[in-house]
Amino acid sequence: MQIAKQHFYWWNYWMAGALLILLLIATPLFTIFFKIFEPPGSSWNHLAETLLFGYFKNTVLILLGVSFFTFILGVSTAWLVTNYSFPGRKYFEWLLILPLGFPGYIMAYTYVGLLDYAGPIQSFLRNSMDIAVTGSLLDIMNLPGAIFILSITLFPYVFLLSRASFLQQSKTLQEASSLLGKGNWHTFFKVALPMARPAIVGGIALASMEVLNDYGTVKYFGVQTFTTGIFRAWFSMGDAATAIYLAAILIVLVFVILYLESLQRGNRRFSQGTGTGKPLVRVILTGSAKWAVSLFFAVLFLFSFFVPFLQLIQWALLTYAKVVDKDFILLIARSFGLAAGTGVIIAVFSVVLLYSLRLSPFKWLKNITKISTLGYAIPGAVIAVGIMIPLLGFDHWYMDRFTGRNVGLVLSGTLVALVFAYLVRFMAVGYNPIDAGFQKIGIHVNEASRLLGRGTCKTLWKVDLPMIKTSLFSGILLVFVDVLKELPLTLILRPFNYQTLATKAFDMATNEMIAESANASLIIILTGIIPIIFLNRLIRRKVF
Amino acid sequence: MTLLELKGITKKYSQADQFAVNNVSFKVEKGEILSLVGESGSGKTTLLRLIAGLEHPDAGYISLAGNKVVEGKKSVPANKRNVGMVFQDYALFPHLNLLENVNFGLKGKIPDPDKVAKETLSLVGLSENFKKYPHQLSGGQQQRVALARAIAPRPAILLMDEPFSNLDAVLKDQVREEIRQIIKKTGVTAIFVTHDTRDALSTADRIAILHKGYLQQIDTPRNLYEYPVNGYVANFFGKRNEILATSTDDGFYSTFGFLTDERSKLFSSQVRISFRPENASIGKKEAQPMSGKLVKSTYFGDHQLLKIMDDEGRYINIRANASRIYEKQSVIFFSIDKFSVEEA
Numbered sequence: 001m002q003i004a005k006q007h008f009y010w011w012n013y014w015m016a017g018a019l020l021i022l023l024l025i026a027t028p029l030f031t032i033f034f035k036i037f038e039p040p041g042s043s044w045n046h047l048a049e050t051l052l053f054g055y056f057k058n059t060v061l062i063l064l065g066v067s068f069f070t071f072i073l074g075v076s077t078a079w080l081v082t083n084y085s086f087p088g089r090k091y092f093e094w095l096l097i098l099p100l101g102f103p104g105y106i107m108a109y110t111y112v113g114l115l116d117y118a119g120p121i122q123s124f125l126r127n128s129m130d131i132a133v134t135g136s137l138l139d140i141m142n143l144p145g146a147i148f149i150l151s152i153t154l155f156p157y158v159f160l161l162s163r164a165s166f167l168q169q170s171k172t173l174q175e176a177s178s179l180l181g182k183g184n185w186h187t188f189f190k191v192a193l194p195m196a197r198p199a200i201v202g203g204i205a206l207a208s209m210e211v212l213n214d215y216g217t218v219k220y221f222g223v224q225t226f227t228t229g230i231f232r233a234w235f236s237m238g239d240a241a242t243a244i245y246l247a248a249i250l251i252v253l254v255f256v257i258l259y260l261e262s263l264q265r266g267n268r269r270f271s272q273g274t275g276t277g278k279p280l281v282r283v284i285l286t287g288s289a290k291w292a293v294s295l296f297f298a299v300l301f302l303f304s305f306f307v308p309f310l311q312l313i314q315w316a317l318l319t320y321a322k323v324v325d326k327d328f329i330l331l332i333a334r335s336f337g338l339a340a341g342t343g344v345i346i347a348v349f350s351v352v353l354l355y356s357l358r359l360s361p362f363k364w365l366k367n368i369t370k371i372s373t374l375g376y377a378i379p380g381a382v383i384a385v386g387i388m389i390p391l392l393g394f395d396h397w398y399m400d401r402f403t404g405r406n407v408g409l410v411l412s413g414t415l416v417a418l419v420f421a422y423l424v425r426f427m428a429v430g431y432n433p434i435d436a437g438f439q440k441i442g443i444h445v446n447e448a449s450r451l452l453g454r455g456t457c458k459t460l461w462k463v464d465l466p467m468i469k470t471s472l473f474s475g476i477l478l479v480f481v482d483v484l485k486e487l488p489l490t491l492i493l494r495p496f497n498y499q500t501l502a503t504k505a506f507d508m509a510t511n512e513m514i515a516e517s518a519n520a521s522l523i524i525i526l527t528g529i530i531p532i533i534f535l536n537r538l539i540r541r542k543v544f
Numbered sequence: 545m546t547l548l549e550l551k552g553i554t555k556k557y558s559q560a561d562q563f564a565v566n567n568v569s570f571k572v573e574k575g576e577i578l579s580l581v582g583e584s585g586s587g588k589t590t591l592l593r594l595i596a597g598l599e600h601p602d603a604g605y606i607s608l609a610g611n612k613v614v615e616g617k618k619s620v621p622a623n624k625r626n627v628g629m630v631f632q633d634y635a636l637f638p639h640l641n642l643l644e645n646v647n648f649g650l651k652g653k654i655p656d657p658d659k660v661a662k663e664t665l666s667l668v669g670l671s672e673n674f675k676k677y678p679h680q681l682s683g684g685q686q687q688r689v690a691l692a693r694a695i696a697p698r699p700a701i702l703l704m705d706e707p708f709s710n711l712d713a714v715l716k717d718q719v720r721e722e723i724r725q726i727i728k729k730t731g732v733t734a735i736f737v738t739h740d741t742r743d744a745l746s747t748a749d750r751i752a753i754l755h756k757g758y759l760q761q762i763d764t765p766r767n768l769y770e771y772p773v774n775g776y777v778a779n780f781f782g783k784r785n786e787i788l789a790t791s792t793d794d795g796f797y798s799t800f801g802f803l804t805d806e807r808s809k810l811f812s813s814q815v816r817i818s819f820r821p822e823n824a825s826i827g828k829k830e831a832q833p834m835s836g837k838l839v840k841s842t843y844f845g846d847h848q849l850l851k852i853m854d855d856e857g858r859y860i861n862i863r864a865n866a867s868r869i870y871e872k873q874s875v876i877f878f879s880i881d882k883f884s885v886e887e888a
């Protein structure tokens with residue numbers, strides 16, 4: 001053995017890389033935090049007196065409404081699907097997940113078009129039934145309408161998580177309850193529901209995060225919320241400080257939800273050992289109950305996916321010749337490239353973070369690494385504000401220091417800013433599956449490789465990465481889809497005249513070109529459905 | 545020649561309130577097989593990982609093959625230590641076949657890695673199917689591949705974490721002997737961790753016993769078994785009886801009877817006599833100096849264990865021939881062939 005070279009045992013380049021990435025991702029969050037302590041902007045006082053209460057009221061009402069309806073729809077469908085047998089059950093089980101692929105803003109203008117004077121419903125009534133309706137059939141461009149749209153697109157979160165929980169619950173527990181003489185309803189409310197509570201609340205919390213992140217739906221419906229308020233302060237009034245104040249309030253709301261979610265979990269353990277897992281025997285429904293349940297699922301599926309989807313297809317067929325040209329193909333290529341590129345960067349960052357955790361003896365590194373996944377809970381509009389401020393600062397500093405003249409935008413208003421924002425917001429989406437992959441393969445294979453004389457880089461390349469290939473690809477795929485449909489961040493941070501499929505669809509829809517926008521919308525939805533089916537498989541595999 | 549030396553090695557994990565390893569020092573000679581034995585949580589696996597370079601101690605130093613590999617905050621990283629390790633779960637690379645697993649540590653270091661890998665595989669008794677993947681092998685075969693992978697690069701020292709724990713009882717006896725022979729054939733110095741004293745006694749040249757992070761005793765199997773330095777070590781290798789006795793001029797007087805022994809002159813009055821169940825023998829009434837009432841006999845197939853009580857209700861266990869049937873409550877006569885004495 002040659003004379004051994006000695007190192008400080010804790011030092012490696014992975015850790016340096018991880019700390020840099022963490023610093024980068026934490027920047028927008030810290031920015032918001034520190035800017036709160038600066039004096040408010042010029043329009044703040046006016047806003048606080050006039051609009052703030054409205055923002056608050058609307059945001060909270062939408063949150064409550066969506067929580068209520070996603071709970072009712074998600075839990076009832078999950079319970080029926082796991083415990084009862086009825087016509088079409090097998091199909092509804094995965095059909096009900098499809099609405100997740102429908103971004104709220106697309107659902108919003110599709111419904112407006114559906115109910116419109118020129119829409120299929122009114123045309124049918126007018127032409128075939130000879131019933132003329134003046135104005136819109138049903139005005140949904142208001143707060144209840146927003147609650148409706150967001151509920152039918154977000155209830156699958158609650159459906160998915162509570163279904164997984166119901167599937168995991170030992171059948172013997174439910175049998176014990178019925179043997180004690182309790183009926184189905186009693187068993188549901190006293191045994192199954194309390195045991196599934198963490199999953200249900202988790203699902204509602206996810207849906208709530210999406211509600212707070214939503215810009216497209218409320219903007220299109222003209223409902224003033226914190227998100228639209230941030231846009232207004234930033235774009236219309238150019239008042240960054242006020243935007244930050246609004247962003248800070250929104251973050252507080254996010255943390256309240258996260259806190260309530262963790263509070264209800266408490267220290268109690270609800271999971272029931274799956275060791276006694278008996279094969280699930282579903283109750284076979286008969287007579288009218290059978291058809292009533294099937295009808296309920298069919299109507300829900302029609303409203304939450306099938307009808308709007310069909311409408312989009314019809315519009316696309318009508319307009320594709322006009323819309324799909326060379327520029328449109330370029331737009332698709334650009335959106336896909338942006339989404340794939342972000343996916344790859346996030347995968348690389350996640351691997352560096354997780355690999356340095358794997359090699360590091362320090363526990364604190366694990367704790368601060370959690371910062372990197374915080375962005376998913378933070379609304380896009382807030383992240384955008386947190387990113388613009390440091391980037392604008394950098395640009396000013398750079399101009400003063402190096403050129404002395406106005407060279408325009410260096411980082412802000414470029415793709416760098418947009419990709420940076422995607423990184424912050426979607427880090428968790430790619431990080432979690434890759435983390436799970438690393439956990440699954442364990443540390444011993446890595447150690448074995450290092451003891452066989454391979455360095456940390458070589459070990460990562462030859463051992464760890466080939467073994468977590470699947471997780472890596474699912475991480476990239478999930479980020480890809482999320483970036484593709486992302487709207488508020490892209491609207492704020494995109495370079496001038498830069499369009500993605502999402503912004504194009506939204507712009508067209510707001511400019512009374514709903515039918516034309518369907519082409520872009522369909523592409524977003526169809527790509528979104530791939531990982532949903534894939535995700536559903538993953539959840540099922542974990543259960544059985 | 546000393547190959548490995550540990551001095552004052554101490555390690556505490558941040559959340560734990562106890563030291564995992566506390567001020568442990570010992571030396572291992574070249575070519576020796578040392579076994580680290582202890583209950584779970586005794587620090588034996590931590591010690592193995594410290595030697596491998598997978599953990600860093602809070603204090604102490606380690607030298608391996610004449611080089612300091614750990615001193616203070618500095619250390620030689622695991623990939624530069626030339627240490628071979630067989631993990632408890634084998635940790636074979638699932639995406640590589642047998643040959644690729646074994647030549648993983650050879651590639652780029654020697655001219656013909658495949659040839660050496662094949663030779664090592666046949667040394668461990670796998671001379672065909674080099675293209676198979678780990679999941680296509682039985683547990684026993686996987687372990688052989690893991691051993692071949694670890695010894696192929698000719699490491700300075702071979703470390704094995706619970707190498708026999710995943711094998712069933714029948715296979716275990718066979719594998720124990722095979723592994724000992726392979727290690728001796730290659731002449732590699734080896735340390736293996738086990739919680740099973742039978743593994744340690746039958747395979748190791750020397751055994752180190754750990755308890756709550758402290759090194760209790762390190763010695764040859766025979767010495768450990770016969771001359772344990774304390775009660776913990778003695779009990780670790782199986783049941784042991786203790787009886788109180790009074791020292792007289794020519795022996796010890798106890799509630800079970802009189803034991804003639806010259807050592808009595810060395811002790812003043814009260815002593816504690818300890819012996820293993822198999823070190824007493826049962827015989828005819830006249831010839832045996834000691835006796836007690838049979839409380840219970842437990843049948844084990846190849847032997848039976850008799851629980852014998854004195855007049856004051858204290859009891860001892862004696863191992864007896866399985867074929868003989870003893871009546872409950874009958875008086876058993878016996879003698880103690882080998883025992884140790886200490887001041888009570």
